[in-house]
Amino acid sequence: MQSRAAWFAILLPGALTAQNPFAGNATAADIGRAAFRSICAPCHGIKARGGRGPDLTLGVYDAGNKDEDLFRVISNGISGTEMQAFGVTIGGDNVWRLVTYIRSVATHQAVPAKGNAAAGETLFWGRGNCGACHRVGARGGPMGPDLSRAGRQRSLAYLRESLLDPNADLTPRFYKITVVTRDGRKITGTQRGFDNFSAQLMTMDGSLHSFQRDEVTACDREYVSLMPAYKGLVESEINDLLAYLVTLRGEVQ
Ligand code: HEC
Numbered sequence: 001m002q003s004r005a006a007w008f009a010i011l012l013p014g015a016l017t018a019q020n021p022f023a024g025n026a027t028a029a030d031i032g033r034a035a036f037r038s039i040c041a042p043c044h045g046i047k048a049r050g051g052r053g054p055d056l057t058l059g060v061y062d063a064g065n066k067d068e069d070l071f072r073v074i075s076n077g078i079s080g081t082e083m084q085a086f087g088v089t090i091g092g093d094n095v096w097r098l099v100t101y102i103r104s105v106a107t108h109q110a111v112p113a114k115g116n117a118a119a120g121e122t123l124f125w126g127r128g129n130c131g132a133c134h135r136v137g138a139r140g141g142p143m144g145p146d147l148s149r150a151g152r153q154r155s156l157a158y159l160r161e162s163l164l165d166p167n168a169d170l171t172p173r174f175y176k177i178t179v180v181t182r183d184g185r186k187i188t189g190t191q192r193g194f195d196n197f198s199a200q201l202m203t204m205d206g207s208l209h210s211f212q213r214d215e216v217t218a219c220d221r222e223y224v225s226l227m228p229a230y231k232g233l234v235e236s237e238i239n240d241l242l243a244y245l246v247t248l249r250g251e252v253q
C-alpha cells in the first residue's frame with residue numbers, strides 16, 4: 001500500500017511536495033483568506049478564531065504543527081467529525097494557500113482556560129448534573145451530544161456560549177421534539193429522526209421512542225435546546241467546567 005502522502009500527491013498536483021510552495025507569500029495568504037471566508041468561516045469564524053470548529057489562530061494544532069500537517073487535515077478532513085475533506089474540490093494549490101493564510105493569522109498566544117479542570121470534572125459529574133445528558137467516553141447519558149472530543153472540536157468561546165446561552169447555536173440534530181399521544185401523554189426529548197411520516201426522540205432516561213405521525217395527536221419540532229441555561233453557576237464554576245471541557249480530546253467514536 002502506498003503511503004498516505006503519496007496517495008494524495010496523485011490526487012492533488014499541488015501536493016507533489018510536502019513543502020508549502022507559498023510559505024510566507026502575502027498574495028497567497030490573501031487568496032487563502034478569501035477562500036477561508038467563503039468555505040471555512042461558517043465553522044471556524046470569519047477571522048479563524050473558531051466557533052463550532054476550533055480556533056485556528058492559536059498556532060498549535062492537534063493535527064500537528066507543520067505546514068504539511070495542516071495540508072493533510074484540510075485535504076483529507078477528519079472522518080467521523082464535521083471537518084470534511086476539501087482537497088479534491090479545491091485542489092492542492094488552494095489548500096496550500098489556506099495553510100499560508102492560517103499561518104499568517106496565527107498569534108501563538110493560546111490563552112489557557114482560566115479555571116481548574118479537576119474542580120470542573122467534579123462539578124460536571126456531581127452537582128452540575130451534566131453527565132445526566134452528556135457522555136464522556138463510556139460514562140454519562142446519551143440524550144445530549146457526546147462531549148468526549150469537545151475540547152478539540154469547539155473553540156473556548158463556543159463552549160462558554162453553549163453553557164450560558166444554549167439556544168444561541170444548537171448542535172445540529174439535537175432539536176426539541178414533543179409528541180402528544182392519543183391517550184394524552186406528552187413526551188419530550190431530543191431528535192433522533194424526523195420526517196413527514198415519523199419521529200424518533202430520546203428522552204432524559206436515555207430511552208428511544210418512535211412514532212408514526214398519523215398515530216399521535218401532536219408532533220412538533222422546535223429549534224430549542226433541552227439543556228438548562230446555567231445562569232445559576234458563578235463565574236469561577238463556569239471557568240472550571242470550561243477548563244475540564246477543554247481537556248476532552250478523545251478519539252472519534
Ligand atoms: C462544518 C464545519 C467545518 C467546516 C466548514 C470546516 N471545518 Fe475545519 N474543523 C471543523 C471541526 C469540528 C474540527 C475539529 C474536528 C475534530 O478533531 O474533532 C475541524 C478541524 C480543522 C483543523 C484541525 C485543527 C487542529 O487543531 O488539528 C483545521 C486545520 C481545519 N479544520 C481547517 C479548516 C479549513 C481550512 C476549512 C475550510 C476549507 C475548514 N476547516 C472547514 C469544522 C469545520
Ligand code: HEC
Nearest residue numbers: 128129130133144145162166169170171174225226227241
Ligand atoms: C437536560 C439535559 C442536559 C443537561 C443536564 C446538560 N446538557 Fe448540555 N446539552 C444538552 C442538549 C440537548 C444539547 C444540544 C442542544 C444545544 O446545542 O444546546 C447540549 C449541548 C451542550 C454543549 C454543546 C455541544 C456541542 O459540541 O455542540 C455543551 C458544551 C454542553 N451541552 C455542556 C454541558 C455542561 C457542561 C452541562 C452541565 C453544567 C450540561 N451540558 C448539562 C442537554 C443537557
